[in-house]
Amino acid sequence: ETGVTQTPRHLVMGMTNKKSLKCEQHLGHNAMYWYKQSAKKPLELMFVYNFKEQTENNSVPSRFSPECPNSSHLFLHLHTLQPEDSALYLCASSQGTSGGPTDTQYFGPGTRLTVL
Amino acid sequence: GQNIDQPTEMTATEGAIVQINCTYQTSGFNGLFWYQQHAGEAPTFLSYNVLDGLEEKGRFSSFLSRSKGYSYLLLKELQMKDSASYLCAGLDSNYQLIWGAGTKLIIKP
Numbered sequence: 359e360t361g362v363t364q365t366p367r368h369l370v371m372g373m374t375n376k377k378s379l380k381c382e383q384h385l386g387h388n389a390m391y392w393y394k395q396s397a398k399k400p401l402e403l404m405f406v407y408n409f410k411e412q413t414e415n416n417s418v419p420s421r422f423s424p425e426c427p428n429s430s431h432l433f434l435h436l437h438t439l440q441p442e443d444s445a446l447y448l449c450a451s452s453q454g455t456s457g458g459p460t461d462t463q464y465f466g467p468g469t470r471l472t473v474l
Numbered sequence: 475g476q477n478i479d480q481p482t483e484m485t486a487t488e489g490a491i492v493q494i495n496c497t498y499q500t501s502g503f504n505g506l507f508w509y510q511q512h513a514g515e516a517p518t519f520l521s522y523n524v525l526d527g528l529e530e531k532g533r534f535s536s537f538l539s540r541s542k543g544y545s546y547l548l549l550k551e552l553q554m555k556d557s558a559s560y561l562c563a564g565l566d567s568n569y570q571l572i573w574g575a576g577t578k579l580i581i582k583p
Contacts, residue, residue, distance in 0.1 A: 373579075374476070399476065400573040401517075401561070414570065448516065455569045457504040463571065465516035 361385040363464035365451050370472045371439065379434040379469045381449030388454045390432040391463060392424060395446040407432060408455050439473045446470050476500050478574035480562050484497065485580045486552055494560050494577045502567020506537050508547045509561040517561055520547070540557045549579075557581045 362383045371377050383390060392404040396411045406414035407426040421443075423435040432449055445467035478500045484541040486492040498506065505524035509517040523529055523545060525539035535548040547560055564566055 380501055398482075398575060401563075401571075403570060406570075452564045455570055458506075458564065459522050461505070461569060461571075462507065462519050462522060464519065467516045 362449060362451055364447075364466035364469055366469060367467060368470045368472075370474065371402050371436070373439060374440075375400070375436075375439075377436045377474075379436070379447055379449075379471075381434075381473040382465055383432075383449075383464070383466075384431040385451055385453075387451035387453050387464075388429055389452045390426060390429070391450040391452075392432065392434050393448040393450065395448055401448070405434075406455070409415060410442055413455070439471075441473050444471055444473045449462055475573045476564075476566060478562055478564055478572055480560075480577045482575070483578045483580065484493070485582060486549075488554060488581055488583050491550050492551050492552060492578065492579065493498060494549075494562075495563035496545045496547070498543050498545070498562070498564040498572070499572040500564040500566040501539075503540065504565040504567065504569060505550055506536075506538055506545045507563045507565070507571065508545075509563065510558050511516065511560045511561060533536050552581050554581050 365380045389408045394402040394413040402419045405424040425433040448468045452463045461474040499529040510519040521536035528537045533550045539547045559578050561576045562574040563571040570579045
């Protein structure tokens with residue numbers, strides 16, 4: 359039982375489409391994350407929000423746009439993606455971001471994205 | 475640069491013991507995490523170590539040596555359901571997790 363939900367679970371989109379991924383955490387955490395997971399590669403951190411403020415943006419292309427309206431919700435808006443953006447997109451949350459076990463991240467089930 | 479190294483794949487027998495190693499190089503160090511990820515599912519938290527030594531949690535144990543930049547995950551009494559990928563991640567001085575590519579563990583009857 360993760361306490362982090364993501365929708366949709368699967369998404370197929372064309373390169374000219376605009377779509378959004380949604381993440382919601384029910385754990386009362388203060389930090390939320392977006393990751394990209396490609397086969398046989400390490401998880402790639404994309405964005406970090408702490409108390410609704412974006413604290414990290416790891417050189418992610420502008421075709422990915424995050425939004426964090428409150429500490430429980432996180433969106434990833436997608437626009438004019440490329441086929442190489444096809445991957446599993448994972449959302450996670452943690453209680454804090456200042457070291458120690460409170461930094462333990464809890465993950466949602468992910469959105470499997472395919473860009474045609 | 476920052477780096478986490480772990481074997482790509484390991485095979486073990488049901489009922490046996492397996493040790494998955496992880497070496498890390500991070501800018502600063504604020505702890506090491508192990509996660510389990512079954513195919514098509516989310517990673518789930520297994521353990522966190524920040525001090526040297528062994529932390530035991532049921533059939534799973536995790537060890538850390540800060541001086542060697544080394545950790546391992548020990549799985550005892552292996553069950554078929556333990557077939558999964560095991561991810562090692564180090565928490566750096568900016569409190570960001572640096573992830574390994576994962577070790578796929580295959581359990582054979």
